Amino acid sequence: MLGVYAGPEFQTIYSNGDVVSFAMAVFEARPLAGTPRPDGDETLEVGYFAPGEVPDNVQPWVRPVLADAFADRTRPHFAPPTWRPPG
Template sequence: MSDFLARLRKQIGNELLILPTVTASVFDDQGRMLMALHRDFGDLWAVPGGTVEPDESPAAAVVREAEEEMGVLIGVRGLIGAYGGPLFRTTYPNGDQICFVTTIYGCEVEGGTLRPDGVEVADARWVTETEALALRMPAWSRQVIPDCYAWWRASRAALTPE
């Protein structure tokens, strides 16, 4: 939790917050997406991401989060979409309630070494769309994952000469 959010939580306790977040839909050359086993989601698989900090752009936040959680340096290749609504409301094990609006970016690894941080993320793996949808994950992930793979397929098709 950021210092900013910790100060806010001191004032409001576990009350509901609406938070801007980012999600890194990171693909390899074979079209597999990077998934993370998130401890803070109750040991559920999800795409890496986190909260946008004060004065931080969403694109900078997604790059920072990927490096913090997964150890990889990513390049943002495109915007997949912005998502919110009832599926994006969560209560953490400590009772903190959030409703997040997330901006999802299509990304590729540019450097670093894949290594989950061991704090927020316990494990990571590259998965196909079928494998991703078979993982135990929050309901919001099931909503966005098809859009992520559709973005990847469309981005590859745009690179293929006719």
């Protein structure tokens, strides 16, 4: 397990006003066989990137996950909770 990620920095507001908040359990893996290929719908391109090769157009919430992946940590990342009950 690479880590569990959630919180305000993992929120996206789309141009139509929709708001999406991500809570992600991210796992590290390696390919066993085959070649990754885009599905042509949600995924238009697929690739492997070294730290200095990550495209500039990735969503901002992807960057902290990639930083942990490239850091080759031995322990998973768990963000501290940010939600508090109202009142």
